[in-house]
Amino acid sequence: MVEHTGESKNERLTRNVNELLQELRVAQAGVQILFGFLLTVVFTDEFHEASGFEKAVHLSAVVLTVSSTVLLTAPAAWHRLLFRTGAREQILTVGNRSVLAGLGCLAAAITTTVTLIGKVVYGPIAMIVLGVVSASLFVVMWFLVPRRIGREMDDDTA
Numbered sequence: 704m705v706e707h708t709g710e711s712k713n714e715r716l717t718r719n720v721n722e723l724l725q726e727l728r729v730a731q732a733g734v735q736i737l738f739g740f741l742l743t744v745v746f747t748d749e750f751h752e753a754s755g756f757e758k759a760v761h762l763s764a765v766v767l768t769v770s771s772t773v774l775l776t777a778p779a780a781w782h783r784l785l786f787r788t789g790a791r792e793q794i795l796t797v798g799n800r801s802v803l804a805g806l807g808c809l810a811a812a813i814t815t816t817v818t819l820i821g822k823v824v825y826g827p828i829a830m831i832v833l834g835v836v837s838a839s840l841f842v843v844m845w846f847l848v849p850r851r852i853g854r855e856m857d858d859d860t861a
Contacts, residue, residue: 716792717791719795720782720794720795723795723799724778726802727775727779731772731776733813734768734775734809734812737816740816741765757823760818760822761819767812771805771806774802777798777801778801810841810842813837814834815834
């Protein structure tokens, strides 16, 4: 069956999988940089003098970064393992959910890291302000703006 774009269903699925994998490359770079930073921090003298709260926040950021890594790389692994099975549609469906969850974990990991930096450098008030500002930026730019764009497109086609 050929759709209105001139692509067959298989061509569309192939293009969509390729687009998903390209998008993951962008997100993965941010995860790798953050993870490297978080790993090096624990080997500093200052980290050993950090409070239990600061160490717990750091560990939370590490766990969120690991979760993000797993969720963002899973669709690439699935594609590689299943590429000859005709499971592209399932990879796209489940992969989209995995990527959204991975982006949520990445946003939380970055926000947690920024709050920790705010706490260590300027204290608890800066920690709260930076955490709220960071989380708000992610929610607005990654989730609310796309929803609004989608609604506007729906309104245009109605």
